[in-house]
Amino acid sequence: EAGVAQSPRYKIIEKRQSVAFWCNPISGHATLYWYQQILGQGPKLLIQFQNNGVVDDSQLPKDRFSAERLKGVDSTLKIQPAKLEDSAVYLCASSLGRGTVNTGELFFGEGSRLTVL
């Protein structure tokens, strides 16, 4: 079974530039998450989608970050304009159901590593 696909794997940009990350979840997974992991920290939720609707975006810096999942399958996360503190790994994850209360299993992609200079 194919896992969560993310691209690009690496991106280096200068501050104030824009960047977009793409994620294709595991087939049939209704819930998709974007997490930000800064070096030395645990993953921090940015946004959670259930199908094509937003469940939680309370921690998404909406002045510069945006995300969409238009057809309820793949998703794009955009940062515009980027700041130095946005340097991190952006992890996309998917799960069968909402909240994963029963199994706790999120399936993560390999992540997109962003460096902002």
Added chain:
Amino acid sequence: RKEVEQDPGPFNVPEGATVAFNCTYSNSASQSFFWYRQDCRKEPKLLMSVYSSGNEDGRFTAQLNRASQYISLLIRDSKLSDSATYLCVVNQAGTALIFGKGTTLSVSS
């Protein structure tokens, strides 16, 4: 106060040692608890769920104390391959998982 707190370590232990990691969570409404493992420059993967009665998976034992809002992970007979960061994770019904900062374990021969 952070929602999930862990001792970041690093824990440096020899092969064969027993090591324990602790974690506390702040939200008493948390319902589900997990340990994830993250290898260097890799994505996190589910290691095991944590139940109130305690649960064991081979050399790994997880315990939950709801009254103290405390979770633990015990690794017996450590192997070189256990070297990784262990992330304590909690969630409430219908919400996304909340991760701690992780505890780094280094097992040496």
